[in-house]
Amino acid sequence: MATPRKNQISLTDTSYYHCISRCVRRAFLCGIDALTGRSYEHRREWVESKLLQLAQIFCIDICAYAVMSNHTHIVLHVDKPKAQHLTDKDIVLRWHKLFKGTVLCHRFLQGEPLDTAELATLHSRILIYRERLCDISWFMRVLNEGIARQANREDDCTGRFWEGRFKSQALLDEAALVACLAYVDLNPIRAKAADLPEQSDYTSVKTRIASAKKGAQPTTLMPFVGNPRKNMPKGLPFELQSYLELIEWTGRCMRADKLGHISPDAAPILERLDICPTNWLALTTSFTKVFHGAVGKEQALTTYCQHQHRKRRVDLSNSLSLFA
Numbered sequence: 001m002a003t004p005r006k007n008q009i010s011l012t013d014t015s016y017y018h019c020i021s022r023c024v025r026r027a028f029l030c031g032i033d034a035l036t037g038r039s040y041e042h043r044r045e046w047v048e049s050k051l052l053q054l055a056q057i058f059c060i061d062i063c064a065y066a067v068m069s070n071h072t073h074i075v076l077h078v079d080k081p082k083a084q085h086l087t088d089k090d091i092v093l094r095w096h097k098l099f100k101g102t103v104l105c106h107r108f109l110q111g112e113p114l115d116t117a118e119l120a121t122l123h124s125r126i127l128i129y130r131e132r133l134c135d136i137s138w139f140m141r142v143l144n145e146g147i148a149r150q151a152n153r154e155d156d157c158t159g160r161f162w163e164g165r166f167k168s169q170a171l172l173d174e175a176a177l178v179a180c181l182a183y184v185d186l187n188p189i190r191a192k193a194a195d196l197p198e199q200s201d202y203t204s205v206k207t208r209i210a211s212a213k214k215g216a217q218p219t220t221l222m223p224f225v226g227n228p229r230k231n232m233p234k235g236l237p238f239e240l241q242s243y244l245e246l247i248e249w250t251g252r253c254m255r256a257d258k259l260g261h262i263s264p265d266a267a268p269i270l271e272r273l274d275i276c277p278t279n280w281l282a283l284t285t286s287f288t289k290v291f292h293g294a295v296g297k298e299q300a301l302t303t304y305c306q307h308q309h310r311k312r313r314v315d316l317s318n319s320l321s322l323f324a
Contacts, residue, residue: 008168008293009136013304015078016063016171017136018180018295020288021144022071024160029151031069044202047072047147052220054143057094059083059134061222063236064180066187067202073184075171076136077222079234083134088126095129098142140166169288172296172304174228174237175323180295181236181243182250183287189251197247205247212240290322291315297323 009017023029030043044067051074055062059082063075086094092105104122107114114122132138148161171177185205188194194201198209207218217223217240224243225235236243287295293314294304305313313319 008170009078010170010304010307011078011080012307013294013300014170014172014296015080016177017076017078018169018171018184018287019074019076019136019140019166020071020168021140021166022163024163028069029161030067043147043151044069046150047143048202050143050146054139055220057097057133058139059086060136060139062204062220063177063222064184064204065202066184066200066204068187068191068193073187075177075180075184076139078134078136080134083130086130086133088123091126091129091133094133136168167288169291170294170296170304172294172300175297176295176300177236178238178243178246180287182247185247186251197244197251205244208240209244212244290318295319 028034028040030040030047032039032041047067048065051062051065051067051072054060059079061077061079063077065072065074083091089109092101092109095101096105096109102125104114104118105125107118108122144162144166151161152158169180171180185197185200185203188200188203189197197203197205200206204221207221211218223235224238224240225233226237226239228237294301295315296304296319298313298316298319301313301316301319305311
């Protein structure tokens with residue numbers, strides 16, 4: 001039986017999650033139909049645009065993404081403190097970018113006077129909106145439902161576009177986070193849809209590289225802010241340059257015509273996170289096959305299971321061997 005979504009999300013343990021959505025029957029509903037030759041590549045742009053748009057509305061950051069021909073990978077960061085600090089007006093304005101809202105909310109925005117009962121109702125509604133704006137399930141619902149409706153209108157049909165539920169994995173520590181980021185960013189290369197990261201369309205790594213060439217980081221993605229330190233700003237706890245070098249190195253190792261040689265000092269980030277280099281390719285080429293639930297080192301996994309009241313630590317043996 002599938003685990004309820006609310007039992008997979010534990011912000012006490014981590015604010016980072018890897019989410020996967022697949023088209024029904026794994027059909028190429030976003031790529032090129034091999035039977036008819038018709039191209040649906042433009043739908044991948046729909047997904048990318050919608051994803052980045054929602055990141056500006058929800059209190060959820062995009063760390064990495066890859067929009068493939070029949071599935072999507074997204075690494076999300078839930079920024080609950082941001083949702084808690086937004087004013088009531090900000091919350092309502094953000095929600096109205098997604099849905100029509102209630103009559104009371106519209107009256108509130110227009111500055112109309114409300115009586116005590118109406119204010120109580122309004123505040124309870126705003127509290128719900130505040131929770132939803134930092135809820136991964138609502139984020140994925142708005143994303144996938146919008147794309148499905150758009151695709152069905154184009155095809156003049158009804159029915160499912162995505163599988164019933166998206167999959168999610170908790171990323172419990174920095175080692176799990178960087179392994180998942182690399183796994184997501186290298187999806188097109190593993191699928192032979194691109195030869196180089198900068199040629200990987202509809203991916204976060206291509207967006208980051210394009211901005212890096214201009215000496216900047218994309219405003220639509222969660223930035224890399226360097227190694228953990230005091231007064232750490234919000235962002236991914238890695239150096240951008242080291243991460244891009246890591247992606248390039250890992251991609252070269254995955255090439256079928258270059259089995260290559262793994263040098264201990266080829267990727268400084270591995271040493272910093274204390275991951276054995278010989279395990280890195282297993283993590284970044286088979287992430288979802290090796291791990292089926294929360295991902296992290298033994299201590300992080302144990303703590304997470306205690307908070308979730310689970311007796312069994314899924315994939316513990318893989319965590320022990322690959323994050324050794």
